[in-house]
Amino acid sequence: MLKIKKITIENFRGLRLPLVVDFVKGNKPTSALIYGRNGTGKSSIVDAWEWFLNFNIENLRREGVVFTDFPHKASGGNNSYISVDFQNA
Numbered sequence: 001m002l003k004i005k006k007i008t009i010e011n012f013r014g015l016r017l018p019l020v021v022d023f024v025k026g027n028k029p030t031s032a033l034i035y036g037r038n039g040t041g042k043s044s045i046v047d048a049w050e051w052f053l054n055f056n057i058e059n060l061r062r063e064g065v066v067f068t069d070f071p072h073k074a075s076g077g078n079n080s081y082i083s084v085d086f087q088n089a
Contacts, residue, residue, distance in 0.1 A: 001088075002086045002087070002088060003023070003029055003086065003087050003088075004023050004084060004085070004086060004087075005022075005023060005024050005085040005086055005087040006020055006021060006022045006023060006024070006084075006085045007020070007021045007023075007048075007049070007082065007083070007084050007085075008020050008021075008081075008082070008083040008084075008085075009021075009044070009045065009048045009081070009082050009083075010079060010080065010081055011071050011072040011074075011075035011078070011079050011080040011081070012044060012047075012048050012051075012070060012071065012072060012080050012081070012082060013041070013043075013044035013047055013048070013070060013072065014039070014040075014041040014043070014044040014072070015041045015044045015045070015048070015072065016072045016074055016075065019041070019045070021034070021045065024087065029087075047060065047070075048082045049082075051070065051082065052082045052084060057070075
């Protein structure tokens with residue numbers, strides 16, 4: 001069975017610097033809690049996951065946001081990615 005080890009997001013929507021969400025601590029699987037003030041990128045993490053799974057972000061599409069708007073504005077459209085590392089249980 002494959003389990004998610006970590007998710008890395010960079011230059012995607014509100015996230016400029018690489019953000020790593022790690023699901024393994026001390027060689028044991030764990031969960032992650034995402035919290036923070038408004039405007040800190042919480043929704044960008046959820047949007048990145050939806051884009052990874054479906055190559056679409058439904059709530060943004062309904063608001064008229066297009067694919068070219070996904071990279072962080074300061075990135076110039078370069079190096080915008082979501083990376084998911086798996087571990088085989």
